[in-house]
Amino acid sequence: MAKLTYEDFQPGQVLPLGPKHVTAEEIIEFASEFDPQPMHLDEAAGRASILGGLAASGWHTSAMFMRMMCDSYLLNTESEGAPGIDFMDWKKPVLAGDTLSGHSIVLESRAMRSRPGIGIVKFRHEVKNQHDELVCLGENATMIRMRLPVETSA
Amino acid sequence: MKMTELYPTGERAEIGSHLFTAENIVHFASRFDPQIFHMDAEAAKDTLFGGLCASGWHTCAAWMRTFIDYWKGETTRLLAEGIQPPNLGPSAGFQKLQWLRPVFANDTVTYGVTLLSSRPLASRPGWTINTILCDGTNQHGVTVIRFESTVLEFE
Numbered sequence: 001m002a003k004l005t006y007e008d009f010q011p012g013q014v015l016p017l018g019p020k021h022v023t024a025e026e027i028i029e030f031a032s033e034f035d036p037q038p039m040h041l042d043e044a045a046g047r048a049s050i051l052g053g054l055a056a057s058g059w060h061t062s063a064m065f066m067r068m069m070c071d072s073y074l075l076n077t078e079s080e081g082a083p084g085i086d087f088m089d090w091k092k093p094v095l096a097g098d099t100l101s102g103h104s105i106v107l108e109s110r111a112m113r114s115r116p117g118i119g120i121v122k123f124r125h126e127v128k129n130q131h132d133e134l135v136c137l138g139e140n141a142t143m144i145r146m147r148l149p150v151e152t153s154a
Numbered sequence: 155m156k157m158t159e160l161y162p163t164g165e166r167a168e169i170g171s172h173l174f175t176a177e178n179i180v181h182f183a184s185r186f187d188p189q190i191f192h193m194d195a196e197a198a199k200d201t202l203f204g205g206l207c208a209s210g211w212h213t214c215a216a217w218m219r220t221f222i223d224y225w226k227g228e229t230t231r232l233l234a235e236g237i238q239p240p241n242l243g244p245s246a247g248f249q250k251l252q253w254l255r256p257v258f259a260n261d262t263v264t265y266g267v268t269l270l271s272s273r274p275l276a277s278r279p280g281w282t283i284n285t286i287l288c289d290g291t292n293q294h295g296v297t298v299i300r301f302e303s304t305v306l307e308f309e
Contacts, residue, residue, distance in 0.1 A: 034215040036222055039244075051244060058245055059215045063186035066211050070188055079189065080202045082210065085301075087249040115202075138247075143202070 004077040005147040006119035009106045017068040017127060018101030022056060027096055030060040043096070055093040061136050062088060065127050069104060078145035080118060088138035092129070100135065102127035107139070111146070118143050157240045157284050157307055158272045160232070166268040166289075169224035172216040174208050176259035182212040195259070207256035213263065213299045214251070217288055220265045243306035246283075251301035255292070263290040263298060270302065280309040 024043070031040030035057035038045035046054040056064070094100065107122040120141045127136040161167065176195065183192035187209035191198040195206040225242070232239045257263060268287040275281040283304055290299040 030215075034219045036219075049244075057215075057218065058247065059211065059218050063209075063211045063215065066209070067186045067188075074189065081189070081191065082253070084210075084253055085248070085251040087247065088251070089247040090245065091247075093244075118202075 006144040007147050009121045011106050011108050013106040015073050015104045017072050017103055020068050020100045022098045024054055024096035027056045031057050051093040053095040055095055058090040061094045080143040082140055082142045085140040092133050092135045094135050099130045100127050117146050119146055155237055161269045163269045166266045169265050169267055170220040171262050171264040172220055173262045174257050179208045183209050203256045206259045210253040213257050217265050241308045246304045248301045248303040255296055255298045257298050262293045265290045282307040
């Protein structure tokens with residue numbers, strides 16, 4: 001089956017993310033490598049912190065969000081990567097045992113003038129926990145190849 | 155002491171470097187971002203990146219690790235000088251993240267931090283929100299990543 005292209009992403013479209021179960025082991029593994037702070041490494045230290053339990057590094061939450069995007073639609077898309085992230089808010093701690101899910105919403109899309117055959121699709125991403133609480137919110141644009149190159153008007 | 159008393163706003167501090175090997179690029183990507191340009195050096199040649207490059211989130215995570223190691227050193231240094239280090243809390247997120255250039259296999263990224271602003275949280279007496287500018291430059295002097303992050307500080 002052909003992969004999704006720029007034309008397949010229409011404003012208003014909602015793409016599901018997850019579910020993704022978060023284990024204590026993977027929180028500690030990520031933190032040991034990239035963010036070795038007590039509340040990301042140890043249950044008791046996490047409970048004693050304002051995060052209230054063994055909590056994933058915010059960067060781990062972002063990385064898990066990335067994987068959910070890959071598994072939901074990005075690996076099946078002619079993606080050429082993203083130039084950045086407008087913003088990402090870590091609204092609530094992601095704790096060991098949480099199950100994350102959510103969605104990406106297409107906000108807008110446009111052809112790139114500088115790169116013929118590639119379009120920019122802007123998304124809003126929302127990730128929630130099993131209590132339906134928003135844990136991560138962000139917006140970004142991704143470069144996606146077109147099925148049919150279009151003439152961009154000057 | 156508070157961040158603003160120790161680190162003048164607008165002044166960049168170099169916090170350390172991180173080497174991205176092909177092996178750790180693929181190891182990160184296989185867990186979190188298995189797009190072909192982060193996974194397969196051959197296939198990556200046919201993409202806009204033109205070669206195997208790190209997931210942008212990997213470049214971010216390596217910034218975090220570099221900062222943690224730097225902060226550990228700063229904490230030791232300040233205590234040795236008889237100064238109570240600032241009490242930093244979790245980050246609420248980031249904004250204006252730009253992955254300006256790909257980070258290719260065997261690139262070394264040197265990271266920096268600049269304190270941009272600091273304001274007390276009206277709703278929480280004794281809490282401060284610091285905004286920091288974080289950046290990373292490769293071995294050719296080209297900036298590859300830039301973002302602003304918000305970090306809590308407690309009295």
